[in-house]
Amino acid sequence: MTSPLFSPFALRGMRLQNRIVLSPMLMYMAGEDGRVTDRHFVHYGARALGGTGLVMTEVVAVTPRGRISPCDLGLWQDEQVEGLRRLATFAHECGARFGIQLAHAGRKARLEQRPQAPSAIAYADDHAQPEALREAELASLRDDYVSAARRAAAAGVDIVEIHAAHGYLLHSFLCPLSNTRTDRYGGSRENRARFVLDVVEAVRAAWPAERPLAVRMTAIDHHDGGVSEADGLWFAGQLAARGVDLLDVTTGNLVPGYAADVYPGYQVRYAERVRRATGVAVSSVGSLASADLMEEIIGAGRVDLVCVGRELIRNPNWPIECARRAGIDIELPIGTYARASGPYERGF
Numbered sequence: 001m002t003s004p005l006f007s008p009f010a011l012r013g014m015r016l017q018n019r020i021v022l023s024p025m026l027m028y029m030a031g032e033d034g035r036v037t038d039r040h041f042v043h044y045g046a047r048a049l050g051g052t053g054l055v056m057t058e059v060v061a062v063t064p065r066g067r068i069s070p071c072d073l074g075l076w077q078d079e080q081v082e083g084l085r086r087l088a089t090f091a092h093e094c095g096a097r098f099g100i101q102l103a104h105a106g107r108k109a110r111l112e113q114r115p116q117a118p119s120a121i122a123y124a125d126d127h128a129q130p131e132a133l134r135e136a137e138l139a140s141l142r143d144d145y146v147s148a149a150r151r152a153a154a155a156g157v158d159i160v161e162i163h164a165a166h167g168y169l170l171h172s173f174l175c176p177l178s179n180t181r182t183d184r185y186g187g188s189r190e191n192r193a194r195f196v197l198d199v200v201e202a203v204r205a206a207w208p209a210e211r212p213l214a215v216r217m218t219a220i221d222h223h224d225g226g227v228s229e230a231d232g233l234w235f236a237g238q239l240a241a242r243g244v245d246l247l248d249v250t251t252g253n254l255v256p257g258y259a260a261d262v263y264p265g266y267q268v269r270y271a272e273r274v275r276r277a278t279g280v281a282v283s284s285v286g287s288l289a290s291a292d293l294m295e296e297i298i299g300a301g302r303v304d305l306v307c308v309g310r311e312l313i314r315n316p317n318w319p320i321e322c323a324r325r326a327g328i329d330i331e332l333p334i335g336t337y338a339r340a341s342g343p344y345e346r347g348f
């Protein structure tokens with residue numbers, strides 16, 4: 001039997017051994033210096049050993065003020081490169097590829113300093129009112145994304161994902177509920193998208209041509225007055241036109257609470273429509289913890305990659321277990337792991 005889930009996939013010069021992506025998940029394990037710790041090494045290393053095709057980090061902040069918490073990873077200084085290089089090197093030794101998610105938390109930041117956002121509108125009652133970014137600050141922030149991407153390239157990272165969803169800075173520019181600016185970064189859909197697209201263009205130009213660029217985008221806000229599905233598809237087209245190689249499609253989270261139904265694969269249909277409209281590779285995320293469901297959505301050409309979050313927290317060896325259950329022979333990063341399957345299953 002063939003397995004779409006365990007078939008290889010290429011984006012520019014990056015070749016994945018299977019379609020399973022570790023979904024970005026903030027682990028709150030860094031110190032104030034934003035550097036990779038031993039805990040990160042064990043956490044990400046274990047997922048690489050467990051057969052995940054693409055190990056993607058949690059949010060990595062492009063500026064100290066863009067962190068969600070004081071325990072976030074960062075890439076605003078050269079000193080932060082070495083830890084990521086260690087992670088990338090180990091992932092490669094395991095046959096995995098390694099990506100990082102570049103982010104700025106915007107009005108969702110919870111630090112001592114006031115958050116920064118397109119407009120001075122708080123995320124929720126228990127969040128501080130943000131400062132509206134001035135136009136000159138936007139140019140400098142765009143350059144922070146570029147510097148972080150250059151450092152990622154030096155660290156041997158295979159793919160950079162720009163986080164433009166879940167209510168963080170770039171998403172909050174796109175949405176009229178959080179962006180009420182009257183300059184050229186607010187108002188029309190084109191204006192609201194201007195800053196995000198500036199960032200994407202600048203990062204693409206600085207990121208090595210043979211390495212792919214991804215954007216985590218929101219397909220719909222599920223909120224009156226928010227990003228509609230038509231807006232999401234339009235935005236996806238703009239990203240495609242700027243050479244983005246992977247659209248990592250998610251929904252909601254601009255405001256607290258999730259206003260749509262959640263069930264296995266609840267966001268697949270949005271990713272599928274983005275793929276159809278743009279022709280660009282897509283990944284889907286959200287309660288995708290069944291190998292059978294993943295085989296179907298990849299095999300039917302609905303999505304290209306699947307991002308797995310909480311299931312890979314519960315079980316870092318989940319990909320190996322899926323392959324084993326399906327009778328698929330995959331190369332194990334540690335050959336001795338084979339003794340936990342097949343003829344050695346009884347342990348002697």
Ligand SMILES: Cc1cc2nc3c(=O)[nH]c(=O)nc-3n(C[C@H](O)[C@H](O)[C@H](O)COP(=O)(O)O)c2cc1C
Pocket residue numbers: 023024025026027058059101163166216250285286287288307308309310311
């Ligand atoms: C603990 C935790 C931390 C998360 N941190 C991030 C993050 O850093 N960046 C991001 O884009 N999404 C983040 N998410 C969302 C996940 O990437 C994913 O979209 C979500 O958990 C749904 O997938 P799942 O049902 O497979 O867990 C986080 C989710 C969890 C549970």
